[in-house]
């Protein structure tokens with residue numbers, strides 16, 4: 001996707017909902033031996049990278065992201081310990097073995113997880129840890145309704161008849177598949193959890209503001225700007241016709257959390 005389709009302000013609107021799985025993932029990291037180096041792949045606006053670096057008292061933390069707008073915000077959190085750089089998480093490689101590789105809500109944006117995870121595991125130091133979280137909500141109306149709208153005019157033609165691939169539906173594997181994959185890569189005792197996060201929103205219409213900051217960005221990356229708001233309006237109509245217009249609304253959001261250590 002176009003790297004600058006990410007908008008840090010829109011993304012930050014639901015910071016609390018977004019931070020919770022990050023810290024659940026962090027709480028699953030084995031801290032029985034010292035963690036000196038962290039790489040946060042798809043670090044976004046970087047505040048969670050910096051907080052984790054402080055919490056784990058690491059020597060160095062590096063956040064990698066492909067979006068210049070997200071990185072610009074992340075650089076506010078750079079200091080002697082924490083730095084940020086442009087990179088593609090699908091092809092990223094480290095100069096030095098890393099004690100902890102973490103990727104929160106970013107792996108879903110790249111295809112071929114067996115190959116990417118093998119590459120990441122190959123960058124771990126002996127005893128290093130992998131911590132990865134991906135959304136698994138492709139079956140929720142918040143997701144299926146955007147695909148339905150994208151198949152309609154005028155959006156379909158504006159996208160040359162082929163809407164962008166859906167990263168969650170196309171790329172994310174089952175929890176069991178991730179457990180087998182990590183075990184097959186030689187990681188010790190991988191713990192893979194499917195968690196349903198209860199995101200209580202003031203109204204069902206607020207789901208639109210949530211998806212605007214994440215899954216709709218792939219449509220914004222290919223649609224002309226004049227069609228962004230019409231797309232959001234059509235999506236809102238479709239979504240509210242499906243889930244009803246009411247409040248408060250319990251937006252059940254499934255996520256897969258993986259924690260594993262290299263032997």
Ligand SMILES: C[S@@+](CC[C@H](N)C(=O)[O-])C[C@H]1O[C@@H](n2cnc3c(N)ncnc32)[C@H](O)[C@@H]1O
Pocket residue numbers: 003006018022041042043044045048064065066067070087088089090103104105106109110214
């Ligand atoms: C949903 S945000 C998550 C940000 C952060 N990890 C957090 O937990 O708040 C996904 C991030 O992944 C980044 N991203 C997506 N595809 C990427 C790629 N191929 N290489 C690097 N970063 C990527 C986006 O730019 C975005 O900042």
